[in-house]
Amino acid sequence: MNIFRLTGDLSHLAAIIILLLKIWKTRSCAGISGKSQILFALVFTTRYLDLLTSFISLYNTTMKVIYIGCAYATVYLIYMKFKATYDGNHDSFRMEFLVVPVGGLACLVNHDFSFLEILWTFSIYLESVAILPQLFMISKTGEAETITTHYLFFLGLYRALYLFNWIWRFYFEGFFDMIAIVAGMVQTILYCDFFYLYVTKGQGISL
């Protein structure tokens, strides 16, 4: 554990909690892509199956359970509890355009051709592009509420901090995972355009 990973994890947690609270407090999921949230629930489910097979630390287990629980709670709020406020017409990105190629890539490029390893690889690749339905929705409606931009900022910041974590771990621990690093770079690059808007416009974005 180093400072970049810890702040990365906390940034990720902040993003998830901000989104949940926003939906809960406003009783609305307007402007939020349910499809991105389904993809994130799928990401956590496929990555954290190792909860059943190995124990790493109390911190690790606790965070995994919180991430999975929050992901499914968010999907529940969007598609069940506050379904009437869900803007399905503007959430038109096709999930299969991400899931199918990513699934294929995970089968082709992985560390080990085993069930759990392929699901882990799938989750890493899928996470890198899971935000695309949300970014697509914002580009379609041409605007994002302030709180939604805070959510995206912390979600993007998390993977950027992980990049620093991997540099740290390479130098001090000899840790090196090409799959995670390349996917993490792709993921961070996808947020760059948004980061620019967030910093220059500060609050709610309107294109």
Add this chain to the structure above:
Amino acid sequence: SLNINPKDEL
């Protein structure tokens, strides 16, 4: 030695 792909991250 390089320690490749430990699954201790989130």
